[in-house]
Amino acid sequence: MKKVPGSTIGRLSVYLRLLDEVKAEGVRTLSSGELARRAGTTAAQVRKDLSLFGTFGKRGVGYSVPQLSAALRSILGLERSWRVVLVGAGQMGRALLGYQDFRRQGFTIEAVIDSDPAKVGQRLQGLEVLPLGRLEEILGAGFDIAILAVPAGAAQAVADRVVRAGVRAMLNFAPVKLQVPEGVALKTVNMALELEGLSYVLANATAQRAVRQEG
Amino acid sequence: MKKVPGSTIGRLSVYLRLLDEVKAEGVRTLSSGELARRAGTTAAQVRKDLSLFGTFGKRGVGYSVPQLSAALRSILGLERSWRVVLVGAGQMGRALLGYQDFRRQGFTIEAVIDSDPAKVGQRLQGLEVLPLGRLEEILGAGFDIAILAVPAGAAQAVADRVVRAGVRAMLNFAPVKLQVPEGVALKTVNMALELEGLSYVLANATAQRAVRQEG
DNA sequence: ACATGTGAACTGCTTCACAGCG
DNA sequence: CGCTGTGAAGCAGTTCACATGT
Numbered sequence: 001m002k003k004v005p006g007s008t009i010g011r012l013s014v015y016l017r018l019l020d021e022v023k024a025e026g027v028r029t030l031s032s033g034e035l036a037r038r039a040g041t042t043a044a045q046v047r048k049d050l051s052l053f054g055t056f057g058k059r060g061v062g063y064s065v066p067q068l069s070a071a072l073r074s075i076l077g078l079e080r081s082w083r084v085v086l087v088g089a090g091q092m093g094r095a096l097l098g099y100q101d102f103r104r105q106g107f108t109i110e111a112v113i114d115s116d117p118a119k120v121g122q123r124l125q126g127l128e129v130l131p132l133g134r135l136e137e138i139l140g141a142g143f144d145i146a147i148l149a150v151p152a153g154a155a156q157a158v159a160d161r162v163v164r165a166g167v168r169a170m171l172n173f174a175p176v177k178l179q180v181p182e183g184v185a186l187k188t189v190n191m192a193l194e195l196e197g198l199s200y201v202l203a204n205a206t207a208q209r210a211v212r213q214e215g
Numbered sequence: 216m217k218k219v220p221g222s223t224i225g226r227l228s229v230y231l232r233l234l235d236e237v238k239a240e241g242v243r244t245l246s247s248g249e250l251a252r253r254a255g256t257t258a259a260q261v262r263k264d265l266s267l268f269g270t271f272g273k274r275g276v277g278y279s280v281p282q283l284s285a286a287l288r289s290i291l292g293l294e295r296s297w298r299v300v301l302v303g304a305g306q307m308g309r310a311l312l313g314y315q316d317f318r319r320q321g322f323t324i325e326a327v328i329d330s331d332p333a334k335v336g337q338r339l340q341g342l343e344v345l346p347l348g349r350l351e352e353i354l355g356a357g358f359d360i361a362i363l364a365v366p367a368g369a370a371q372a373v374a375d376r377v378v379r380a381g382v383r384a385m386l387n388f389a390p391v392k393l394q395v396p397e398g399v400a401l402k403t404v405n406m407a408l409e410l411e412g413l414s415y416v417l418a419n420a421t422a423q424r425a426v427r428q429e430g
Numbered sequence: 431a432c433a434t435g436t437g438a439a440c441t442g443c444t445t446c447a448c449a450g451c452g
Numbered sequence: 453c454g455c456t457g458t459g460a461a462g463c464a465g466t467t468c469a470c471a472t473g474t
Contacts, residue, residue: 005464009415013407045466048466066357078411092314095309124451171413185413199360200292220444262456275452275456
């Protein structure tokens with residue numbers, strides 16, 4: 001299989017979301033042009049993205065909505081559900097726990113861990129908050145993804161323990177650059193960074209260039 | 216001035232954070248190599264990024280930490296503080312309101328707006344929640360940045376009103392691709408998308424390629 | 431006729447390598 | 453000598469344009 005740009009994966013997620021939307025409206029078929037318009041990209045980009053994984057369309061017709069939706073779900077690994085652990089039950093952690101959009105695609109937060117003794121034992125969204133000391137034991141139960149919503153200063157240490165416990169994918173919300181070994185997937189969401197990007201644009205707004213969506 | 220890649224701006228934010236860290240430790244001078252090591256990039260990349268904005272270093276020595284820190288702060292527009300309005304006081308909105316990392320760099324949330332009559336009038340972090348109906352009136356007070364933490368279905372309508380009210384920068388947390396006119400800066404943080412990126416890596420983990428940090 | 435799939439051209443970002451200066 | 457600043461080279465992702473299949 002050819003090399004797949006990371007940006008392609010992000011777009012595939014967007015395509016899938018749109019396909020599921022129009023499927024609910026009863027649309028059977030969609031052209032690359034129409035899909036591109038809704039996704040905010042170009043027809044050529046859509047076709048190139050898909051061509052990296054196979055051929056899904058009918059010439060002269062377009063793409064079958066249910067077929068392409070299923071294909072994308074398979075490519076993205078969304079046919080199965082992934083076991084997710086949330087580390088950090090502070091304000092951000094609790095917001096993520098309540099974020100319904102995760103559950104939609106098969107990401108189920110099945111455990112919550114926090115270091116604060118005052119929080120341990122509390123029930124959040126039906127889950128008992130477990131102590132950080134038991135992290136290794138808990139992750140021994142076979143988690144796929146860890147969401148880190150801990151303070152910046154604690155993030156690297158927690159990440160190290162999570163990785164040592166065998167978790168191979170992390171979504172980090174702490175504003176630090178985590179070091180992880182080869183073979184561990186890491187995405188970081190850094191909101192302060194996004195704001196500073198906006199600040200840059202505003203400060204240089206005399207040049208009047210709009211910034212296109214990136215996130 | 217030369218054209219600046221968007222990715223450069225993100226890295227400048229990272230450099231600034233690191234410089235402020237080592238400044239607190241009393242470090243006076245840093246080489247591009249050392250800065251790169253901490254930022255997770257290369258020395259050449261650091262020098263190229265900075266060279267787009269001027270010459271800041273001393274050959275044979277490196278960069279003066281306080282000088283470079285000040286220069287970056289100026290480039291990023293962080294010398295002044297920006298007036299931020301939060302639209303949406305749901306779980307995510309409240310988490311963002313408590314997120315201390317925003318305040319650090321001069322982003323002050325000065326108003327909170329929600330459509331839910333049950334929330335309007337409540338005090339959150341010392342701010343009274345204001346009704347969505349008064350959005351235009353409130354933004355008339357001259358806000359720079361709007362943070363959108365509203366449901367996906369409401370996001371585009373809110374964005375339209377925010378733009379019409381004259382706000383030229385938005386940070387969107389709803390999982391939709393917003394359409395904004397030229398001249399309005401938009402960043403979207405889509406956490407479900409990040410998780411799907413991790414899912415892709417996990418599902419294709421036989422290929423064993425680690426994904427490097429992108430956010 | 432129409433829309434896909436794809437090599438080729440292009441654009442833009444990153445890396446290289448070295449001249450230049452402290 | 454060490455480290456910066458920068459053209460040039462290299463690489464990756466996007467766009468173009470058209471041959472191909474229905």
